[in-house]
Amino acid sequence: MPEQRDDGSAAIASVAGSASAEDSASPANSTNAANSALADFKVGVDNVIFSVDIDRGRVLVLSVMRDDEPAIGQWCLPGTLVRQGESLEDAAYRVLSEKIRVSNLYLEQLYTFGGPDRDPREAPDSYNERYLSVSYFALVRYDEAQLIAEGVSGIAWYPLAGVPPLAFDHDRIVEYGYRRLRNKLEYSPVAFEVLPDRFTLGELFQLYTAVLGDNFSDYSNFRTRVLRLGILRDTGEKASRGAGRPASLYVFDREAFAPLADRPMVFI
Amino acid sequence: MPEQRDDGSAAIASVAGSASAEDSASPANSTNAANSALADFKVGVDNVIFSVDIDRGRVLVLSVMRDDEPAIGQWCLPGTLVRQGESLEDAAYRVLSEKIRVSNLYLEQLYTFGGPDRDPREAPDSYNERYLSVSYFALVRYDEAQLIAEGVSGIAWYPLAGVPPLAFDHDRIVEYGYRRLRNKLEYSPVAFEVLPDRFTLGELFQLYTAVLGDNFSDYSNFRTRVLRLGILRDTGEKASRGAGRPASLYVFDREAFAPLADRPMVFI
């Protein structure tokens, strides 16, 4: 991550080398005698799914209600355990498609939380199995996203500021995902994944404002900056919403963006 | 990441929602009937360990020779499998301390590779167990790092351009890690983790040049920019290396940097 900027979670530490090279390389051989000490894992995938309600200027997070132990009745992020033969990303897409119907989305891996004790079932007196969570970050179009109500509608969009306390370590995942969302907006064209194909510069600006805060830039300066990038094409069509001058509808020009894909495009 | 920027690995896709909510929340209940389909994992930790040889202007990657099946005799990144009760980060530190003695290092999680078929032992006729790799990114001081020669010295620093083909998917990990390294340099003070406590601006510049390429900036402009940040303190001491005027020794001022920790500091 690139990034740009940062993508969190770092550590500075001291290591006093104590050589003991019994299970050196990666991954260790499964016929190794030290195997008895190895942890067995189930691997879960948890998705932070964001969308942006442009009109109300809010970032939304998809939460679901747990209907099973542990943490039954608590809100959490949609997740699942990885099945045999299934890649992590496949699992992430599967969870998504169980909760929501969208035609376009942006998905990328976020972080892996794997310490012991993050799941109550890891208690020593319980099954001797660890649960590891690979979190994914997703961005969907708010107006296109149809939630799939399951059971007694235990699924909802929460505005970022009002997300209830979530089970497990899912609060951290949301926080981490939001940081990634802000960074992504600043140096990548993710915004165009959550806007309609044809959009006004006002909508683009409101999207940025909703995510980055409404003092990140002046509208007219934002305008000139983003147009100077040359990655938007004016369709000539106009969109009128109530009073005010009708706005031009733009489309994101993927070809024009390609050469810039490496690193520039610093908004804000 | 920018991590500024970016930190790779993204995907755009379409999902046609097909509701099947049998194992909804995260992680699924272990008493669930669908459990038979869940994959069992061993979790490995693989470290890309970088250091910078300032004098020769090269970025180095630590590689080890595998001395066990599979892929015996091939170079790869130092890694290990996670043990019972051990956190991912603990495992990463353990591998490091088995290979190298350092007094300071920077370590952060990089990416999790978890598709099926990334390890030959995952063949269906083999143990029905998946191997997942959580990669970590580390930066150590080249001059302080003492390699712990194990067996017939199957451990070596390779200049980034000359790393031999590595086993598993470790080439990808190196590539991904190098991207992270470049991003980190641009917007975070990692550089000071791999420099001696007292260093000259010339050394700092050479470090940046080694990683980012020698046309990233003019020396004198780099100088003024980095000094303007106000995060370096001139100790008054001088360092002389052969001919030329002796250079001032600086120290990184952590307190002065703290308020900037959020995001500025864009070098390059």
Next chain:
DNA sequence: GCAAAAGTGTTCCGACTACACCCATGC
């Protein structure tokens, strides 16, 4: 006409670029 939203232009200023130039040391 007036309010509301889109779109244009202008001025100021800080930061980055590309140099030229001075300083201190080893030989």
Next chain:
DNA sequence: GCATGGGTGTAGTCGGAACACTTTTGC
């Protein structure tokens, strides 16, 4: 002295910040 590397300064330029101003719509 001269080569080598450290350190300072300056002119040009580009881009962002702030804000005034014009244009086009609905009512």
